[in-house]
Structure formats: structure tokens, C-alpha cells
Amino acid sequence: MDDRTGQRIVPQTGRRPENRYGNRPTMKDVAARAGVGLKTVSRVVNGEPGVTPDTGRRVQEAIDALGFRRNDSARVLRKGRTASVGLVLEDLADPFYGPLSRAVEEVARAHGALLINGSSAEDPDREQELVLALCARRVDGLVIIPAGDDHRYLEPEIKAGVATVFVDRPAGRIDADVVLSDSFGGARDGVAHLIAHGHRRIGFIGDMPRIHTAAERLRGYRTAMEDAGIPVEDSWMSLGVTDPERVRCAAEEMLAGPAPVTAIFAGNNRVTVTVVRVLAGHHRPVALVGFDDIELADLLKPGVTVVAQDAAALGRTAAERLFRQLDGTLITPERIVLPTRLITRGSGELPPAG
């Protein structure tokens, strides 16, 4: 392959190639400046044998003088592999994804791969666009926190060799590696903990019902209530976007009226933070258990009892499976569920008031 074709991307999905190089120095420029042939420059750039030390030095001087850099994308084309991994998050600003991202990056780095991040903002179309954009950039693999529930669009990519692991939420309508926290069991245990402390009127505030973790945590809540023989009233459950205004309204509604809830189970860290604020201004104590740990939860009065996930373990497990797919030692897709951990700090142990 000569350097002209080397400077073009041929995307695997048959999209139009495009010259992406502007006015950067090419191998041809280096060859001209060093007074050698293109093949010689290619040998030096790729560390191949067959170049005398003197010629090698001349080529290197030309490379330095021109600021030439090898086009990794062209190498991708030749070798069929980049060293890069894409991570598709839901929200770059959600603190839950910080340790998860860092764990994926650390595993990627240990394998010599670059991590490329992006976020879907909980929009399935945006997720698909981002995933396909990353595939078009020839990532070796993808760790995906999915926003959507139909991932058949990934089938051609997976067939073309892109390793794929879903994390935090399962893939939809395709057979894929999945690493999850035990949302159902964690929520069930957290709600059972409130019941064990005497609560019967327990509210549940969660994320949008189409999100797998939100649905599973609601199912855990309902199961714990059913196991205790407590009929659940509709007004005790609120699922929706987790912005502070919505959560605040939901909490205040459950806490108002003649028969308010005496405890709240918060379906994720964003919900917990808002509920903590609402309860801080409330006229009587209300018990609270939150899914996901939050920073400084132990220093609040009362401390916030939580069902903690290990976000770093999720990321690490997913990334390690990804590289096992890439090195061919992992063939069969599996679903791995990591346990959660109840951390009692006071708010979940308050007795029912009123």
C-alpha cells in the first residue's frame, strides 16, 4: 500500500472514504526531503529492517524537521486493529460513572489501548450514533452503558470483530456479554431493611421505568413489600426523570396528606441527594435508604444508609471481559451479576414517626 491510499479511511460499513489529512506532511514529503524512496521511509517509520544506519538517521532528521507523524488510521487499515476502546456512558457528569470510567481506562491502559469516551444523555438514538461513530473510528471494542433496548444495529459491527460488553444495564435483542449490579436483590434487601425497622408505608422514587436498573429496583421494592404482606399503594411509587424538581415534588407528595409514607427508598444516587435535601427541611424524621453510595453520606445527620454498588468493579470486570474477547479466550457471552452491599448509617434505622 502506498502512502496515498494509506491516507484514506475505508470504513467497514461501506461508507464513503474521505481524505482527512488537510496539509500535514506525508511520507512522500519525508522521502523527498531525505532524498530516499518511499519504501525506505516506510521501513523506518514501521521499524522494519533493511535500512542502513546512515539512511535511517537521514530519514529521522527529515521526520523531525517536517513534524511528520505516522498515520495510525492507515496502520489500522494494514494491520486490521487499532489499540483503542470506546466507552459509551449515560452521563459524563454522573458521579457513579467516574470510578467506572477510571477502572475501564486503567484496564485499557494495561493492555496498551487508548480509551475513547462519549455519552448518550439517556437517548437511544444518540447512543446508536455514538456507537457507530466509534466503530467507524475502528475501535477494537466497546464498553456500553446502554440507553436503548434494541441493539441489533450492532450485529454487523460485532460480526466484523468489534468486541462488545454491556455494563450496568443489559443489551437488548442481541446476545452479548453483560456485567450488572444486583439491582433487584439490592433494592429488595434495602426495602426489607426498612420493613424490619417497623415501616409499612414506604415510598419508592426511581428513574425512568424504561431503564433496566430502575425497573429492577422497583421490582425489588415490590417483592420485599409482597414478601412482608404489605399492599403497595400507587401513590407510594414514582418513576421518572431524576432531576431535582421532579424528585422533590414526588417526595413532597408522598410526605403530605393524611397518611404519609414514613420511609423512602431512593432508586439511585441522584434521587438520594434530592431526597436528603427534602428530608432536611421536613418537620419530622423520615427513614431513607438509597441505592448507590454518595459522598459524605457518613457525615450527614443522620448518616445515609445505602445499598452500595461497586462501580469500579463493574468497570474493571467489563473491561477485562472485553480484552478476553479480543485475545480470543472468551467466546460465549455471559451475564455476570455483582453483589451489592447494605451500609447502615442511621437514616435507614429510624423508626416510623407520626
Place this chain on the structure above:
Amino acid sequence: MDDRTGQRIVPQTGRRPENRYGNRPTMKDVAARAGVGLKTVSRVVNGEPGVTPDTGRRVQEAIDALGFRRNDSARVLRKGRTASVGLVLEDLADPFYGPLSRAVEEVARAHGALLINGSSAEDPDREQELVLALCARRVDGLVIIPAGDDHRYLEPEIKAGVATVFVDRPAGRIDADVVLSDSFGGARDGVAHLIAHGHRRIGFIGDMPRIHTAAERLRGYRTAMEDAGIPVEDSWMSLGVTDPERVRCAAEEMLAGPAPVTAIFAGNNRVTVTVVRVLAGHHRPVALVGFDDIELADLLKPGVTVVAQDAAALGRTAAERLFRQLDGTLITPERIVLPTRLITRGSGELPPAG
């Protein structure tokens, strides 16, 4: 596509994006309204010379009145550019970078560009490796939170047309666009606030001294002390890595002995969180002001007084400058300093004890 919603990625390899702006005003419309030729409008838009101030103003008024925006995508196609921006962070898991990343991503998305993230883990070599890897992947531009202090390695990339904006910390040894928070002024004001509440023995715990923000905040501390005529003892200042063990030791040392500090200024959010924990277990009240806001700071007892930065504004400002570089309307590198804001919540207003 409607660029206001920013809901779609303009793909970098295939689909033709030239109709992205639909029936938006064109340069022709601007020329007609301003009563000038097309070339004049082009000169103004591209910041080229040869336009009188008066004409420039007339064109700018027409641009503003019509809401004209240059069609970046057409330019992408013409110049063979990809639409992607790299963001090099210090630590993916630091909550300060969450809103910053999201703001950069939102601006990138509004310009039809994909955001590629990576982190340097505060290692200058890793920063350089990551930056050059992103350049080799042909990003259009880079927003960099630098770990190193010598960025001459970027000069060939900048010459080759890669737009570059440094954020949170300045570039080293190159002339570049920089967007910073007022670390010096913020720290000076925060320490002056403690002095105004009667403290003289004030400790400063900050990040590693080679980090620009850490050095600037220390300078702010020293200036406030000097302005108040208070000689600073060496044992009151501790700079180093911000892991909890180091910070805990530093705080405990300052709080021990016959003449302990009565107040601490914490140099960033990681330091503040650890100092809050140390003070929660301390036998007498110690005043605290932290640089950076922290979640739930208002609900702690006492609430944590902070010097808040606007992380989202840093990211947004940096990304907007990046795209102004790319569309040719920003030529001269500048240093932009965003103000900080003192938020009083109780911990910084405690009187000296002991």
C-alpha cells in the same frame, strides 16, 4: 438537522452533512443586509484583514440581526476535516471534571462533533502520549487540562491546524488559548474571610506544588496573610498528593501541638472532603474554607463554606473558543480568567477556638 437541539452527531466518515443548516441565513443574506460584497463578509467572518472598522461593524450588525452562523459542516467537507474533539482530563473520577466534560461535550455536539475523552492521571508523559494519540486519530481540536508544563511537543500539531485550548491550568512554553478560574483571587478572598472572622493561625493544604492551580492558591493564601500582617509558619503549609492518607496526616499535624491552627484553607475538593472527615472527629471546632464546591456541603453541620468555581462555564468557554478557532473567527490566543464565588455556610464563619 436542527443545530439548536444538538441531538445528532454529524458523522465523520460518511453521510454528507451539507444541508445541516437548512434555510438558515447565508453569507449572501448578510452581504445584502450590510450593503457590502460577499468577499467583505467572508473577510469579517474569517477575521481576515482589509476591512475598515466601520464596514466591519456594519457586517457584524447584519450577522447579529440575521442570526447568521457560518456553516461549519460545509467547511468540514471542503477541508477534509473530521468532526471530532479530544478532551484530555486529569482524572476521569474527579467530580470537578464531570460538569466540565459535559459542557465541552454539549458544545461539541452543537457543532456536530464527537467528543473523545482521556485522562492523564496527572502524569506529563501520559498527557503527551494521549494528546499525540488523539492527534494521530485526526481530531480537529483539543481541550486540554494539562498535567505537564512544557507543551512544545504540540507545536507541529498546532501548525498542522489542530485547534487547541487549555483549561483549568495554563499551557507551558507555547502561546495558546487558556481558560482559567481565578485561583489566586479565590484563595486570597477565602483566606481573608477566615482572617476577618478572627483567625490568625490558618493552615493551607493543597495539591502538588508543580500544579499551577495549587501554586496559585498557595500564592493567594500567602498574599492574604501578608496583607493582614500575619507571618506564616512553615508548618502551616502542606502541599502534595491529595489522597486521603496524606491529607489526613497533614491536617492532624497542623491541629496537634501546643499552638495548633484554628482554621484550615483546603486547596481543592478532594482535600476539603478529607479535612471535613478529620474535623468531624476533632475535639474542638476548627474553621474551614474549601476551594471548589462539594456535593451536600450545605447539609453538613456546620455547612462547608467554599470558594466555588463554575466548572461548566470553564468547559463551555473553552469549547466555544475551540470552535471559534476552527471556524476561523478567533485568531489571537488569549488568557480568560473566570471569577470564583465565596459561598458562606457556617464552617468558614466559626470563631477561633482554643
